[in-house]
Amino acid sequence: MSAWLPVLVLSTSLVTAIAIFPLAQARQRLRTGVNLAGALAKLALVAIMLEGVARGEIYETRLALLPGLDFLLRVDALALLFLTLSAVLWLLTTIYAISYLGDSPHLSRFFGFFSLCVAATTGIALSGTLITFFIFYELLTLATWPLVVHRGNAESMAAGSRYLAYTLAGSAVLLIGIVWLESLTGPIEFDRPGQLVGLDPAALQAIFWLLIAGLGVKAAIVPLHGWLPSAMVAPAPVSALLHAVAVVKAGAFGIVRIIYDVYGTGLVFELGIGLPLALVASFTIIYGSMRALQQSDIKRRLAYSTVSQVSYIVLGASVFGPFATIGGLVHLVHQGLMKITLFFAAGAFAERMHAYRVTDLAGAGRSMPWTAAAFTIAALGMIGVPPMAGFISKWYLGVGAVQGGFIWVIPVLIGSSLLNAAYFLPVVYRLWFAPASGRADPGSEGPLWLIAPAVITAFAALFAGLLAGLGLSPLGWATMIVTRNYSP
């Protein structure tokens, strides 16, 4: 049984995708049923594995691609951190998307690729070897593209081509890095220390930067972030998934894997590659926030905010020391919860009030109080107001940076928080205190299923901060990963 769990959890999304593709447009109820059944089955499997992994168990499924080169699905604590996030948010995003898209065209194609996208993300979380990771990383690119161009107009086609140009070039660089490394040592399996012993440090440094550059495209590290703001033309549920779970997180998660499970923190420290990466991440954090400040379009502002926030994860990984690691890992979850809330809310504003620019939101708090409240909670969390989730991340990152000797990270964190406040608080102010613009009637808050996901994720983000001390909170889980990692 336990050898089948990783395959089963992957197939919940994969089979869902395959089952949805051939459905006719009119089979709305069946499609919804298959979608929800897949998402719920996945949650159930994740719950089983959470319990098992907490006990110290590890689930593995292995298939030889070539002699010595394994396709390996493995559920360890780090995999499960990402997997749980994606499973929970898949369910909520599906509910939201069904309501958001209504009866627009190509629904089976949309939900098919949507599930395929989640399957790819699951695969990325569970990858146990570098080659497995690469397989799913590319699958994610391919499965996301039809979602980005879903509307089929010239603007989304252009955005789709830009997305492909960035991501395919990125994965070409990543592939060179992987093959170079594996041509020196043989196939790489994660979390197997000593694989890189005795290799030329210069080659290892070059390979590291190739890998980071390849992954940095999806993680939207400046200057590789250009695809992300233009990909905003995709429907809101796609943006939500792209930003919170799938694409940018895949890049960030890959960087985490490279640092902890391929190179190992010790080697990263010895090679002196942590500091430059931390600098790049810090620059991205500040630059992304400053660009967000300049945007008047809501979704673009959120997009640049993502550019900035995802680099917290990279920053946490590149600073040597347990606290920074915890901060980075926990932000993987926290940012996901908060950002998806913001996108759910932004989509609802656009859908119900035709509000696309920040100024359009004036008085929305009165006509759509629940949505506005969810947005407010998430925005405050992003700023890092205690005791919200974002505060926990930043606190651990700050403490970790001081421990690791990177004092200069503190002003970066403070500056970024101020910038976050500068671009989020005006939005919050408009929602609640600005005089209503004509576009909002009281009661325009839409169907329950469009609103509920945002409210749920907002509360999840709130409780992730409030109850961070519990063992099963994101913080508790991240602490467990790091404890296991640093004390073998």
Place this chain on the structure above:
Amino acid sequence: MALSDWLAPDMAWAAFSVIVPLAAALLSLPLARHARYIALPAALLGLIVACASAAQVWLHGAVLLAAGGWAPPLGIVLRLDGLAAAFLVLTAAISTAVAWYALPQFAARGASESRSGFAFWPLLFFLWAGLNALLVSNDLFNLYVALELIGLTAVALVALDGKPAVIAAALRYLLFALFGSLAYLLGVVLLYAQYATLDMTLLRHVAQADFATLLAAALMTAGLLAKTALVPLHAWLPPAHAGAPAPASALLSALVVKGSFYVVIRLWFDVLPNQAGAAFTTLLGTLGALAILYGSALAFRQNRLKPIIAYSTVAQLGYLFLVFPLAGGAGEAQPWGAAAWSGGMFHALSHGLAKAAMFLAAGTLIQAVGHDRIDGLDGIARSMPIAAFAFGLAAISLMGLPPSGGFTAKYLLLTAALAAGQWGWAIIMIVGGLLAAGYLFRVLNRFLLEGDRSATLQAVPAGGQIIALLLALAAILLGLLSATPYALLQIGRPDAAAGGLS
């Protein structure tokens, strides 16, 4: 008889794999327009024989079969090793798919009265027989006969429609094919004059690196390269492959050009493993690299669907020739040997499946739209999702993206290149993948454009689209379930594949 008896080493599966399609071809001549009734059963029988051949090799290793019991140099020998078995299965799978696909097309009332309805079936089976004869031959003259059979049927398949433009393309192809055969035959004659045998195993032991031998090898190689359409001898391929009817294009692009490539590999790895100098392997690699860049660039500039696919074949064939500079070399870190050789063969297999899938998918799209300009394909994914999906999956394999056979091939070739420190070839492969993504996504973009064109489309049966999808899925699965085909390829693998050419 138990199953294991059927697969015993003395069962003549190598011979059956030639006899079955040959018999089908001869039978379909007198049957004329009724030949389509035997086409599918015969094709399935051929597929079974191919699978049995592969199973025999899998169980017992490479099999040598002396025809009539006469040992060479008196008699001729058929040889069945892992490489031959893999190609036998590929040929059978694609030919069967094409036969199935072509049934409604060439069986329609109007078509069965036309020349194509008559000619397609015997041509298909003669081609299949020729390919199988080529795969199992262990004799250079038999190879010549097989090459001629393949070349002539291939030219006839191009000319099937009979339109003037197509006839011109077929004639140009014929010219190249005849030149190729002639050069090859000249080489064979030179070798025979010198060594008095054409058995490949015997030749390996007696061949020396003297001028006559090298001249012979050079002539044979030049002829084979013309048939394989390696740049700069590619000019015949795009009009021929783009002009033929879709099922014929699938056979030509997926199988026919691989046939002559297979002989090049046999010649240099099996017969003359110690005579390819560094200059020669670099030359072949360079031509391959040029093919990748040039074919891709031209594929970009086409505005019709089938020429794009045809130029893509020109580019993809280039990868195969990177095997020559990359074979052997360093790679102690790898748990596998002969990465470049295996990668090249994987590439040939996966390109065969993907390209056949793509031509068949394109055939259904063109049938529905009525022409093959890509601007006519806007939004077609809505009306013909299966064909669009098949095209997309095949494209993934051609771009070398995972998971697909194309990716496994690229991974092996790249590993070999980087392990040997030969960065240039690696960069070419990476760039080639990106270029392929460029020209293929240019088509895929069209598929997903908004708009509903279902009113202007002709109804196309779903069968053809499903066959294309099955072939494309096979190309994808070749990358996920690659361990078995990889192990099959290693059976009877030439030593030079691991040790390198010198």
